[in-house]
Amino acid sequence: MSVIGVIGAGVMGVGVAQNLASTGHDVVLVDKDEKTLAAALATIERNSRMSRLMGGPALDADEILSRITTAVGAAGAAKAEIVIENVTENWDVKREVYETLDAECGPDTVFVVNTSAIPITKVAAVTGRPDKVVGVHFMNPVPAKPVVELIPGFHTSPETVERTKDLLHAMGKKAVHVKDSCGFISNRVLMLTVNEAAFLVHEGVADAASVDEVFRGCFGHPMGPLETADLIGVDTILYSVEVLYEHYADSKYRPCPLLKQMTDAGLHGRKSGRGFYTYDSN
Amino acid sequence: MSTTAKDQILTFVRERYPQAEIDASQDIFALGFVNSLFAMELVMFVEKTFGITIPNEELRIDNFRTADTMASLVARLSADLAVA
Numbered sequence: 427m428s429v430i431g432v433i434g435a436g437v438m439g440v441g442v443a444q445n446l447a448s449t450g451h452d453v454v455l456v457d458k459d460e461k462t463l464a465a466a467l468a469t470i471e472r473n474s475r476m477s478r479l480m481g482g483p484a485l486d487a488d489e490i491l492s493r494i495t496t497a498v499g500a501a502g503a504a505k506a507e508i509v510i511e512n513v514t515e516n517w518d519v520k521r522e523v524y525e526t527l528d529a530e531c532g533p534d535t536v537f538v539v540n541t542s543a544i545p546i547t548k549v550a551a552v553t554g555r556p557d558k559v560v561g562v563h564f565m566n567p568v569p570a571k572p573v574v575e576l577i578p579g580f581h582t583s584p585e586t587v588e589r590t591k592d593l594l595h596a597m598g599k600k601a602v603h604v605k606d607s608c609g610f611i612s613n614r615v616l617m618l619t620v621n622e623a624a625f626l627v628h629e630g631v632a633d634a635a636s637v638d639e640v641f642r643g644c645f646g647h648p649m650g651p652l653e654t655a656d657l658i659g660v661d662t663i664l665y666s667v668e669v670l671y672e673h674y675a676d677s678k679y680r681p682c683p684l685l686k687q688m689t690d691a692g693l694h695g696r697k698s699g700r701g702f703y704t705y706d707s708n
Numbered sequence: 709m710s711t712t713a714k715d716q717i718l719t720f721v722r723e724r725y726p727q728a729e730i731d732a733s734q735d736i737f738a739l740g741f742v743n744s745l746f747a748m749e750l751v752m753f754v755e756k757t758f759g760i761t762i763p764n765e766e767l768r769i770d771n772f773r774t775a776d777t778m779a780s781l782v783a784r785l786s787a788d789l790a791v792a
Contacts, residue, residue, distance in 0.1 A: 478767060
């Protein structure tokens with residue numbers, strides 16, 4: 427089977443790489459530096475060990491790691507049949523990655539934009555292959571979430587959509603089609619909810635535990651919005667809200683100052699050991 | 709050994725969930741607000757605190773439901789370590 431490129435070894439890239447490898451795909455995982463890649467492999471090994479404990483299938487960590495190679499720099503994915511890009515939700519960073527990928531990859535390589543907010547048509551426009559660029563919004567943790575948003579851009583061809591759906595199916599994912607619009611379904615609603623929840627804490631109306639308890643106890647959500655923010659990453663939440671604010675130029679998306687302060691202070695959630703809650707750092 | 713382990717585990721769980729009354733035989737996953745992500749934290753806490761590596765076949769949720777079951781897991785694995 428041909429190799430799938432995974433760009434970005436953060437929370438999402440790690441989940442995508444693990445999901446691909448555990449469903450029999452060969453993966454090249456790419457990031458800017460060796461340290462990030464080494465940490466990513468350690469996380470994949472740990473998550474594979476924990477899979478059954480978390481209600482997933484029993485996984486063989488060694489087998490999963492044997493299907494993943496790593497490379498520094500986006501050019502490392504040059505030979506991939508499909509590239510799934512998971513870098514930070516920052517337009518300048520994404521644009522640079524796509525310019526490199528477009529120059530390095532073969533003409534038939536499909537680029538899958540894993541984004542929760544950035545318009546797919548905008549990404550496609552910086553490449554010379556807008557028909558082969560498609561959006562997929564994976565949810566976190568990727569291996570545990572069976573549904574994704576699938577977003578064709580303005581120029582995306584039906585063949586690209588089919589190839590992407592085939593890969594998603596092989597990964598055990600069901601795709602919900604959404605038209606290309608900043609934030610799609612999930613983030614238009616979720617990010618405003620998290621942002622407003624942060625305002626409640628910021629204004630002293632309620633503490634984080636109380637906000638989350640209402641969502642779990644009253645609405646039956648498995649996790650409240652601020653636990654979710656810690657899982658996604660407070661810095662990522664801030665980016666996503668800022669992207670919506672910038673794109674729609676609508677003040678309803680103005681980011682809560684608390685999210686900015688937490689991001690500056692390094693309180694990024696589970697991945698940093700502290701966010702709205704404190705975690706056992708390891 | 710196991711009494712100490714039990715106390716340390718209970719302290720860790722109570723610090724994370726101060727709003728709940730948790731004793732050593734309480735199934736923490738039955739409380740309604742503890743999700744499976746905390747199971748992963750428990751594994752890491754137990755491994756780090758007691759200097760053990762939990763083998764894959766022991767990474768079952770039933771081993772982590774209560775401070776009692778976690779303490780007996782620690783005792784069992786520490787005994788294996790002592791024999792080896």
